[in-house]
Amino acid sequence: MKSNSLWIVLALALVLVPFLALAGDEGTGRDKTIAAKQGKANTIAELVAMYDSSSCEECHLDIHADWLKSAHSRSIFGTGRTAATFRTTILNGCMEWPYSGVKEFEEVKVEHLQGCTKCHLPQLADATDEVAQEMMNTILTFMKAYQEGDTETFEKNKATLLSLNINCLVCHNRNAIVHKWTDGYPQQGVVYGSMEGEHPSDDFPAMAKSPIMKESILCGQCHGLGPNFELENPTQCATAYGSYLWAYKAEGGRETCQECHMHKTGLGHNMQSYRDPGMIEAALDFDVEAYGMHWRDGSLVSPKAVVKVAMTNKTGHSIPDG
Amino acid sequence: MLNEEKIYMPVPQQMGRGDRMGRGPYEKSGIIEDTGLPPHKTVEERFEVLFPVEDITNDSGRVIDRKLLANELDVKVELWYLPYGTRNSDPFLWREAAKTISISTEGR
Structure with a gap:
């Protein structure tokens, strides 16, 4: 009899749990996000299609051209070294850690890549482990082709990796709202920016205001506070946002990431940092003063040169980031 | 005659513990020290x-x-x-x- 009672309780629990999850107000609108409406992507192609922003280019040609020059457009491939670091992360990280569950590349799941993809490809969270596997295989094949000089395979896999990036929909939809219980979940079919109303696009017929589109917190989602504690094995890549908050804003700094990296430099969506001549010029003052002197070392004279260097960081964060 | 280097950077801690520096992002957590150039401050160096x-x-x-x-x-x-x-x-x-x-x- 005891056993039967237990089964009834379990059966009730199974029925009640989904109901309770839907009954509350928490997460209202979560079911209308791109990921919720389309379900998880099962292939890289599906994931690319899910966050396809190629139609934006039709009207926003200049912005698209700017974005293409930015690191955001190649966030997985990078210079090739970024993609290679995914392999290193699995090889020197996950495979060496006793509790990661990864002994072979074939065991890599989305969660094992999230230390990198949380920022390099946030939308991977909306994909199945099959996509993580496909991505890992693409990186391994690309690297092998590079080592073997197999140009055709290299280019094919490079193209696949380049199709995975931080595109319009990542910043203007998926990550456009940080406080979702306050401001609502980003909805499929809506482009978030600084205006609201109709948007002449079949796929995105509406515009809505993101309260953080011009705020540093938008960028801070990826540009780093320190250890990513939400992960089961925290990683740390960028720390620029942490420095911005505690060493710049806390000291009275007032400018936002966007003001320096997009507007003052005129770079727009070609957001650059240490590679761009304009950003380098604006980043710091560098003064060198030098003079000679006859230093008297006891009874002997040791002539010496003195070189004084003064560097003033004019940005809103520590240099370098890391 | 002289070739002297100074390094400016946040020095990441390996796995958030001890005195060992981490290298790859997967093992970095925390900071041991930050010798980077702080915002809106002047760092001066003197070489002889x-x-x-x-x-x-x-x-x-x-x-x-x-x-x-x-x-x-x-x-x-x-x-x-x-x-x-x-x-x-x-x-x-x-x-x-x-x-x-x-x-x-x-x-x-």
């Missing part, structure tokens, strides 16, 4: 370079005088941004300054 001299010794080997071999020194200061920590991989020269430093040849 000795001019080339020849020591003149007496019969017992004691240095009794010092002869200046050159009264000009060419100094070059470079500031590099090294995303991968080495000039062999994707380096960016941010600033450079060249100075010729003269020293008087008269007086005792």
Whole structure:
């Protein structure tokens, strides 16, 4: 009899749990996000299609051209070294850690890549482990082709990796709202920016205001506070946002990431940092003063040169980031 | 004559524990120290370079005088941004300054 009672309780629990999850107000609108409406992507192609922003280019040609020059457009491939670091992360990280569950590349799941993809490809969270596997295989094949000089395979896999990036929909939809219980979940079919109303696009017929589109917190989602504690094995890549908050804003700094990296430099969506001549010029003052002197070392004279260097960081964060 | 380097960077802690520095993002958590250039602050460095001299010794080997071999020194200061920590991989020269430093040849 005891056993039967237990089964009834379990059966009730199974029925009640989904109901309770839907009954509350928490997460209202979560079911209308791109990921919720389309379900998880099962292939890289599906994931690319899910966050396809190629139609934006039709009207926003200049912005698209700017974005293409930015690191955001190649966030997985990078210079090739970024993609290679995914392999290193699995090889020197996950495979060496006793509790990661990864002994072979074939065991890599989305969660094992999230230390990198949380920022390099946030939308991977909306994909199945099959996509993580496909991505890992693409990186391994690309690297092998590079080592073997197999140009055709290299280019094919490079193209696949380049199709995975931080595109319009990542910043203007998926990550456009940080406080979702306050401001609502980003909805499929809506482009978030600084205006609201109709948007002449079949796929995105509406515009809505993101309260953080011009705020540093938008960028801070990826540009780093320190250890990513939400992960089961925290990683740390960028720390620029942490420095911005505690060493710049806390000291009275007032400018936002966007003001320096997009507007003052005129770079727009070609957001650059240490590679761009304009950003380098604006980043710091560098003064060198030098003079000679006859230093008297006891009874002997040791002539010496003195070189004084003064560097003033004019940005809103520590240099370098890391 | 002298080639001195100073490194400015946040020094990441390995796995958020101890005194060992982490390298890859997967093992970085925390900071041991930050020698990076802080925002809106001036960091000053001072370098001293000795001019080339020849020591003149007496019969017992004691240095009794010092002869200046050159009264000009060419100094070059470079500031590099090294995303991968080495000039062999994707380096960016941010600033450079060249100075010729003269020293008087008269007086005792």
